[in-house]
Amino acid sequence: MMKRIKILDKEFELSLPAAKVQKRIREIAEEISNDLKDKDPLFIGILNGSFIFAADIFKKMSIDARITFLKLESYQGTESSGRVEQLIGLNVDIKGMNIVILEDIVDTGTTLQATINLLVGYEPASIRVVTLLFKPDSCKNDIHMDYIGFNIPDNFVVGYGLDYKGFGRGYEDIYSLVNEG
Numbered sequence: 001m002m003k004r005i006k007i008l009d010k011e012f013e014l015s016l017p018a019a020k021v022q023k024r025i026r027e028i029a030e031e032i033s034n035d036l037k038d039k040d041p042l043f044i045g046i047l048n049g050s051f052i053f054a055a056d057i058f059k060k061m062s063i064d065a066r067i068t069f070l071k072l073e074s075y076q077g078t079e080s081s082g083r084v085e086q087l088i089g090l091n092v093d094i095k096g097m098n099i100v101i102l103e104d105i106v107d108t109g110t111t112l113q114a115t116i117n118l119l120v121g122y123e124p125a126s127i128r129v130v131t132l133l134f135k136p137d138s139c140k141n142d143i144h145m146d147y148i149g150f151n152i153p154d155n156f157v158v159g160y161g162l163d164y165k166g167f168g169r170g171y172e173d174i175y176s177l178v179n180e181g
């Protein structure tokens with residue numbers, strides 16, 4: 001376990017060691033397994049950041065369940081209406097299903113809110129939200145989260161699936177940005 005890492009031009013320091021992350025994931029997986037025992041849930045991992053978290057928590061679930069992955073794409077609309085959001089990769093009919101969204105991190109909550117809004121349109125029976133990391137001080141949206149791994153300060157983090165300019169996703173520990181000066 002390294003105390004400090006450098007990615008491109010930035011320095012990061014150890015914030016959440018892998019053992020702590022894995023212990024918390026085991027706890028949440030057990031809770032979810034109990035809560036959704038007879039609900040035949042469909043887990044939906046939100047790409048890219050959640051791919052490692054989604055795999056780890058899914059393996060620790062004690063119920064058999066299904067999993068798929070989605071990506072939220074936002075682009076400028078052709079009209080003056082501004083940003084248009086679209087879910088890429090939804091190839092399962094989720095109508096009437098019990099959905100569990102797996103997110104790596106909720107910062108302002110904008111991504112999660114848009115994802116929920118789009119999923120609601122497909123009329124699932126229920127939507128639950130799991131996020132490994134949550135930044136309560138920067139969340140602007142009033143979203144109910146059912147399972148939170150860790151509340152963290154409003155500081156940029158990398159590792160365990162999270163990137164800085166595309167790099168750093170492979171670290172097993174989670175690191176936070178060292179602010180210069």
Ligand code: 5GP
Nearest residue numbers: 049106107108109110111155156157162163
């Ligand atoms: P939002 O502000 O919409 O809640 O977060 C948008 C996205 O920004 C997240 O899904 C994540 O991909 C990225 N993000 C937010 N905070 C961090 C962070 O501290 N580190 C990294 N690597 N990505 C972040």
